[in-house]
Amino acid sequence: MSRTVYDLIGLAAGVAFILALKGLSHPKTARRGNLIGAFGAGLATLVVFFYSNENSSLPLNNLGWILGAIAIGLVIGVPAARKVQMTQMPQLVALFNGVGGGAAALVAIVEYLNLGDQATTAEVVFTVFTVIVGCVSFSGSIITFMKLQELMTTRPVIFPAGRFIIAATLVSVIGVGGWVVSALGTTPLLILAGLSLLFGILFVLPVGGADVPIVISLLNAFTGLTVAASGYVLDSTLLIIAGTLVGASGTILTRKMAEAMGRSLFGTLFGAFTAKAQDSSGAAEERPVQSGSPDDVAILLNYARRVVIVPGFGLAVAQAQHTVRELADLMISKGIDVAYGIHPVAGRMPGHMNVLLAEANVPYDQLLEMDEVNPTFGQTDVAIVIGANDVVNPAAQTTPGCPIYGMPILEVNNAANIIFLKRSMRPGFAGIENELLYDPKTMLLFGDAKASLTKVVSALKAL
Amino acid sequence: MAILSIFVLSVFVGFEVVSKVSSTLHTPLMSGANAIHGVILVGAIIVADHSKTNLELGLSVAAIILATINMVGGFVVTDRMLEMFKGNKK
Numbered sequence: 428m429s430r431t432v433y434d435l436i437g438l439a440a441g442v443a444f445i446l447a448l449k450g451l452s453h454p455k456t457a458r459r460g461n462l463i464g465a466f467g468a469g470l471a472t473l474v475v476f477f478y479s480n481e482n483s484s485l486p487l488n489n490l491g492w493i494l495g496a497i498a499i500g501l502v503i504g505v506p507a508a509r510k511v512q513m514t515q516m517p518q519l520v521a522l523f524n525g526v527g528g529g530a531a532a533l534v535a536i537v538e539y540l541n542l543g544d545q546a547t548t549a550e551v552v553f554t555v556f557t558v559i560v561g562c563v564s565f566s567g568s569i570i571t572f573m574k575l576q577e578l579m580t581t582r583p584v585i586f587p588a589g590r591f592i593i594a595a596t597l598v599s600v601i602g603v604g605g606w607v608v609s610a611l612g613t614t615p616l617l618i619l620a621g622l623s624l625l626f627g628i629l630f631v632l633p634v635g636g637a638d639v640p641i642v643i644s645l646l647n648a649f650t651g652l653t654v655a656a657s658g659y660v661l662d663s664t665l666l667i668i669a670g671t672l673v674g675a676s677g678t679i680l681t682r683k684m685a686e687a688m689g690r691s692l693f694g695t696l697f698g699a700f701t702a703k704a705q706d707s708s709g710a711a712e713e714r715p716v717q718s719g720s721p722d723d724v725a726i727l728l729n730y731a732r733r734v735v736i737v738p739g740f741g742l743a744v745a746q747a748q749h750t751v752r753e754l755a756d757l758m759i760s761k762g763i764d765v766a767y768g769i770h771p772v773a774g775r776m777p778g779h780m781n782v783l784l785a786e787a788n789v790p791y792d793q794l795l796e797m798d799e800v801n802p803t804f805g806q807t808d809v810a811i812v813i814g815a816n817d818v819v820n821p822a823a824q825t826t827p828g829c830p831i832y833g834m835p836i837l838e839v840n841n842a843a844n845i846i847f848l849k850r851s852m853r854p855g856f857a858g859i860e861n862e863l864l865y866d867p868k869t870m871l872l873f874g875d876a877k878a879s880l881t882k883v884v885s886a887l888k889a890l
Numbered sequence: 891m892a893i894l895s896i897f898v899l900s901v902f903v904g905f906e907v908v909s910k911v912s913s914t915l916h917t918p919l920m921s922g923a924n925a926i927h928g929v930i931l932v933g934a935i936i937v938a939d940h941s942k943t944n945l946e947l948g949l950s951v952a953a954i955i956l957a958t959i960n961m962v963g964g965f966v967v968t969d970r971m972l973e974m975f976k977g978n979k980k
Contacts, residue, residue, distance in 0.1 A: 444926050445903055451922045451968075452911040458972040461922050465965040468929050472961075475935045487939040489947055496938075496951045497931075500958020507959075508966035513974075519967055520921045523928075527960035531930045533953035537937040537946050644916075647924050654930045655900075659893060661933050667893060668900050673927045675904025680911070680920055687913045777916035785974040796913070 428478040436474045437665035443467025444669050448676050471665055513783055514743040517775040518575035521643045524650055525568025531653040532561030532620065538660050539616060548608065553656040555604045558616065559623045561653040564646045566627030571639050571646070574631075575775060581639075583830070584632040596626045635830045640776040641685050641692070648677025687771040688834050716852070719870040721879060724811075724846055725886035727870070731808035731844075733764040735800060737837055738784065740774050741814015741850065745876035748787030751813060754884050755793070761887075767793050768800035768810075768837045770818035801838050810842035814849070814876050820861045829859055845869045848876050921968040928961025 443463050450460020511519045535557035573579045600622045607615045634642050651673025658666025685692045755765045773780035812819055823834045839845055872879050934957045938950035
């Protein structure tokens with residue numbers, strides 16, 4: 428195969444990636460877009476086996492190792508992607524992103540070892556960039572994975588003098604990067620990789636649970652840029668195009684996500700530098716709450732004209748999507764006007780809740796986005812909040828300085844009655860007390876969301 | 891220079907193609923873009939081919955495994971997400 432044919436096929440794959448991103452931006456074409464992207468990636472991978480550069484031999488050296496490694500990757504990656512619960516999907520995406528960043532860093536290190544002192548300064552600079560950003564993306568993604576999987580606290584981790592440690596680490600990363608460029612050598616590069624891994628951890632630790640999706644999206648864009656930089660070192664136009672596309676679209680996506688959540692990107696990323704110790708008021712736990720029985724809830728619903736269901740991550744954890752649909756169908760059959768109010772970040776990521784409800788065949792036209800549903804809470808008799816907390820917490824509007832301040836919320840506090848289905852009084856993912864739980868018009872129904880909903884359904888049927 | 895042009899144009903295309911995405915699709919789009927950067931697999935295969943020492947080969951084999959997980963896993967999980975949207979608009 429000649430260089431021209433190779434480049435043309437690379438160009439085709441690049442076009443496939445553009446069409447993929449374009450397709451993924453619209454609901455109707457999204458699935459096809461993803462398949463086009465997969466096709467482009469498969470094509471690009473296949474072609475490398477027939478041509479990699481002018482002086483490469485065919486078949487490729489180490490072909491057995493290459494095929495074996497791909498087989499191992501398939502055996503790990505495919506079952507993980509197919510078997511993961513939809514509720515755990517965000518952390519899987521974080522993990523996939525992390526391993527991609529790790530792969531880019533490894534590729535850069537191998538190429539650096541291989542080029543030795545033949546590397547041009549530009550190549551070394553790009554290598555240094557790839558190693559730093561790839562390692563940050565890898566270790567940062569592992570931390571986001573652990574936060575989402577709740578293997579560690581979801582609250583911001585702030586340690587004494589944290590900002591100085593982070594700043595010092597960043598300065599040393601840049602310094603060692605300069606050292607690699609000027610002095611060359613394997614040891615400095617490995618030190619650089621180690622420091623970058625450390626920086627990735629320190630960078631993500633102070634990020635609060637609710638902001639994790641933004642960080643995943645940002646690290647995703649980072650990984651894209653490292654792929655583009657590797658493309659420069661390896662003289663592969665395809666890698667430059669694909670990596671840059673992901674870097675650019677990922678940056679825009681990160682900004683849009685931050686906007687949807689009403690977060691400032693800057694505030695999220697540099698939370699470590701501005702965060703103050705939170706005043707977690709222990710006094711709040713002592714106050715009385717009003718809890719009810721499934722029968723009380725059923726009676727309240729039976730005499731409502733309009734009910735808005737606000738699903739949260741707790742609903743997904745309890746696998747209660749189907750039961751909630753059953754309840755909605757029952758209410759509709761009684762002539763009650765039912766809608767779902769979907770917060771942009773309900774679940775763990777923007778759009779996550781839509782995926783989970785679609786899985787339970789909830790009709791699309793009952794799902795209202797925040798801007799549509801908020802003006803209607805004033806005419807709503809009952810708002811049922813199922814396993815959600817932060818997205819309805821009025822503190823986001825009333826308490827400057829709390830971690831979710833400024834995040835747009837579903838204004839269920841305007842509804843005539845509020846029912847919270849909760850497992851316990853534990854605060855939400857962001858770790859903030861919710862004043863609404865103590866409101867006189869709020870009724871709490873404790874227990875597993877699915878079990879509680881089943882009881883409400885049978886109580887409502889009996890009425 | 892050609893490389894710089896490719897880079898700059900790709901940045902603009904990247905900005906443009908996702909400029910009108912609705913928040914419903916943020917997660918699948920991120921996941922799909924995530925899968926696309928799995929093409930670093932191509933780079934990993936190229937460096938495996940170049941590898942002269944055991945260290946280089948070991949590192950590139952690790953890179954191939956990670957990149958394959960990223961690429962294939964990414965596309966599969968995105969497809970599963972989007973499967974859920976199918977048939978919603980009856």
